[in-house]
Amino acid sequence: xxxxxxxxxxxxxxxxxxxxxxxxxxxxxxxxxxxxxxxxxxxxxxxxxxxxxxxxxxxxxxxxxxxxxxxxxxxxxxxxxxxxxxxxxxxxxxxxxxxxxxxxxxxxxxxxxxxxxxxxxxxxxxxxxxxxxxxxxxx
Numbered sequence: 001x002x003x004x005x006x007x008x009x010x011x012x013x014x015x016x017x018x019x020x021x022x023x024x025x026x027x028x029x030x031x032x033x034x035x036x037x038x039x040x041x042x043x044x045x046x047x048x049x050x051x052x053x054x055x056x057x058x059x060x061x062x063x064x065x066x067x068x069x070x071x072x073x074x075x076x077x078x079x080x081x082x083x084x085x086x087x088x089x090x091x092x093x094x095x096x097x098x099x100x101x102x103x104x105x106x107x108x109x110x111x112x113x114x115x116x117x118x119x120x121x122x123x124x125x126x127x128x129x130x131x132x133x134x135x136x137x138x139x
Contacts (some may be wrong), residue, residue: 001122009133011097011121014046015072019064019095021096022077022102023047023084025055030101030125031077037127038075041134046071064089073097076104083109091116099126 002043020035027033035045036071039056044129046069047055050062061067064074064086074090076083077097083106090098090113097119100110105122 003067003124005133008121008124008129011073011119012126012130012134015097017046017069017071018043018073018075019046019048019067019071020075020077021048021064022082023049023052023055023060024077025049025052029077034075034077034125036099037130064093064095067093071095073099075099075101077101077106078098080104080106087113087118090118097121098104101125 002108018038023031023035025032035056039045043059046067047058048064048082052060054060062072067130071093074086074095074106076086078086083104086129089107093119098113099121100126102123110120110122
């Protein structure tokens with residue numbers, strides 16, 4: 001399902017806390033680049049990766065369910081075959097929006113998220129769309 005620019009702008013303007021699932025501590029990885037951009041734009045990021053201790057100055061947590069505070073958006077950078085667990089965690093956490101970076105697809109997991117009332121954004125890079133629609137800073 002396609003999402004309008006107005007809806008994307010509304011989502012990006014209304015979120016404050018973003019859980020970045022699969023955030024790498026390697027500056028050459030897309031997840032690091034996007035999360036760094038998000039942070040530069042004033043978003044609070046929470047790294048979700050059981051394999052790293054800290055990313056971009058924030059302590060990493062092993063899963064979405066390990067986050068104690070509310071999360072506005074989950075930005076996903078893990079392989080499609082790991083999406084089922086991410087969606088299960090997002091549902092139990094009561095997350096409103098899950099953003100799947102380009103190339104991440106799992107129709108069953110996406111449908112379960114939609115059925116649970118979660119908005120699922122697919123095939124779009126958060127940083128690219130933010131820059132295009134809100135244009136505050138180059139990445």
